[in-house]
Amino acid sequence: MRQFKFAAATLAAAVLAACGGGSSGPAVDTTLARGSLVANPPNLVPIPQADGTAVTKLEPTVFAQMLEAATPGITQITGTPKCSITTYYMKYGTVGGAGETTDATGAIMVPSGTDSACAGTRPVVLYAHGTSYDKSYNMANLRDNHEAALVAAMYAAQGFIVVAPNYAGYDVSKLSYHPYLNAEQSANDMIDALRAARKAFAGINAQDSGKLFVTGYSQGGHVAMATQRAMQTSYASEFKVTALAGQSGPYAMSLLGDVIVGSGKPNLGATIFFPMISTSWQKSYGGLYASPNEMYEDKYATGIESLLPSLTPDTIFSSGKLPQLALFAVDSMPQAPIIPGTFGAGNLMKTSFRNAYLADLSAHPCDVNPADPLNCAPVNAFRKAGVKNDLRNYVPNVPVLLCGGNGDPTVFWANAQATAGYFGAKGMTAPVLQVLDVDSAIGAGDPYATVKGGFAQLKAKTAADAGGGAAGMAAVTSAYHAILVPPFCNAAARGFFQSMLAN
Numbered sequence: 001m002r003q004f005k006f007a008a009a010t011l012a013a014a015v016l017a018a019c020g021g022g023s024s025g026p027a028v029d030t031t032l033a034r035g036s037l038v039a040n041p042p043n044l045v046p047i048p049q050a051d052g053t054a055v056t057k058l059e060p061t062v063f064a065q066m067l068e069a070a071t072p073g074i075t076q077i078t079g080t081p082k083c084s085i086t087t088y089y090m091k092y093g094t095v096g097g098a099g100e101t102t103d104a105t106g107a108i109m110v111p112s113g114t115d116s117a118c119a120g121t122r123p124v125v126l127y128a129h130g131t132s133y134d135k136s137y138n139m140a141n142l143r144d145n146h147e148a149a150l151v152a153a154m155y156a157a158q159g160f161i162v163v164a165p166n167y168a169g170y171d172v173s174k175l176s177y178h179p180y181l182n183a184e185q186s187a188n189d190m191i192d193a194l195r196a197a198r199k200a201f202a203g204i205n206a207q208d209s210g211k212l213f214v215t216g217y218s219q220g221g222h223v224a225m226a227t228q229r230a231m232q233t234s235y236a237s238e239f240k241v242t243a244l245a246g247q248s249g250p251y252a253m254s255l256l257g258d259v260i261v262g263s264g265k266p267n268l269g270a271t272i273f274f275p276m277i278s279t280s281w282q283k284s285y286g287g288l289y290a291s292p293n294e295m296y297e298d299k300y301a302t303g304i305e306s307l308l309p310s311l312t313p314d315t316i317f318s319s320g321k322l323p324q325l326a327l328f329a330v331d332s333m334p335q336a337p338i339i340p341g342t343f344g345a346g347n348l349m350k351t352s353f354r355n356a357y358l359a360d361l362s363a364h365p366c367d368v369n370p371a372d373p374l375n376c377a378p379v380n381a382f383r384k385a386g387v388k389n390d391l392r393n394y395v396p397n398v399p400v401l402l403c404g405g406n407g408d409p410t411v412f413w414a415n416a417q418a419t420a421g422y423f424g425a426k427g428m429t430a431p432v433l434q435v436l437d438v439d440s441a442i443g444a445g446d447p448y449a450t451v452k453g454g455f456a457q458l459k460a461k462t463a464a465d466a467g468g469g470a471a472g473m474a475a476v477t478s479a480y481h482a483i484l485v486p487p488f489c490n491a492a493a494r495g496f497f498q499s500m501l502a503n
Helices: 002-019 060-070 146-154 183-204 219-233 253-262 270-285 351-363 381-388 414-425 449-465 469-502
Strands: 084-095 101-112 122-128 161-165 208-217 243-247 400-404 433-437
Touching: 060 146, 084 183, 101 146, 101 183, 122 183, 122 219, 122 469, 146 161, 146 469, 161 183, 183 208, 183 219, 208 219, 208 469, 219 243, 243 469, 253 351, 253 381, 253 414, 270 381, 351 381, 400 414, 400 469, 414 433, 433 469, 449 469
Parallel strands: 122 161, 122 208, 208 243, 243 400, 400 433
Antiparallel strands: 084 101, 101 161
8 A cells, every 4th residue: 555655646746747837847738628638648657566666667577477466377367468558647627427527537558569469559448447435546556456457467468558537536536426327427437538548649659540449347337338328329420439348237227226126135235336326316416315314324324425435445334334234124125135134233224215116116117128128217216317327228339248247246147138138129139249157158169268267267266265165155255246257357358359350
């Protein structure tokens, strides 16, 4: 953590210098107009090393050592780095969930080197990160941010220019909340980040080939699909997406809500996700409640709208600000828990909130017709927002990969199945639409055999390292979404994108 603070301090100093307007410094734009780049060129990020030094260009051998030190064996999945990586930290103008002017930050990772994959014009990956309740989350921090390092290894070190926003509400963004799973805002944020990055490309030797790939994991899977949808339906003259890879994303938001609340199947992490979603939708649309204690038990309601993301995420549970597991009361019905303790004492959500949701679900069911799942008219404000942010209302006009695992306890595999089913019902079929369950059997001639085999080995090792049996199963459940699936879905996404380049 000390190394991250060093990097952050260096970045802060660079931003201050830029805003000073020195004649030799970068051009500065403080308008915060959508897609504006505050400092051009953006700030070069020094990457702290274990010996206390810092490098501005991460060479392949050094990066490989860094990756292996953090996660032994990871380069067997990511591949050995081919390219050097230079990382830049940018601030850009965008909008919040209610359309308010704000700012956000992000990373640009630029490959270089003598390998043919690293030189000349390069394809661009626009990457959307997964859920974090750490406000300081920063995709430019390759040393301490595991997801950032994985993305750099998977894409930048293999020859892709990477643009990875941190999103409004994170890092030094002035927005007081994060518009979590707000599809329209998320797409705007990603689009504005790419616009800003494109302004910087010429000055940082990022030569764009014109091939644009959009991907992201978990929350980022939803963000990626929302972004491609917006680029297709609203910004077709500005952006041409080559392919989309959604990874373990909650694309079918209304279905997910109905399963968690309606069926009584809380997901792992629900006590974090619900406050983030509810605050986002309340700030964006209003009407979810007149005051937070209509939704949350009184002991949690005060201050909950400003709780997440947090500058002290490690204290959220220990300080009693949120329960770790108990989403619903022990006597709230119906119940179909997959995670022990999600119904229990000290629960987060009021039963009265859940009962109102259940009554609306009974009166106004959605997902009656898989080919027209959003042909419903819920009255409950939370369910209305779920339908609004459900992505099963368009059909991508680019090749799509949907990747995940059928045992995911956080973002249920049903999201990918329902979304693929909807796309299929609208005429989108293989090979344009590919659906990969990394936790499934390897078939004859399976193009994803290596990915599936690698996942099976890591899953088995995780269980064995925990002692097998019930302890091993618990370890797999805990690691499944955040640790086990991401490297394999990213590897599949990269292969999918590379196949587009070969055509």
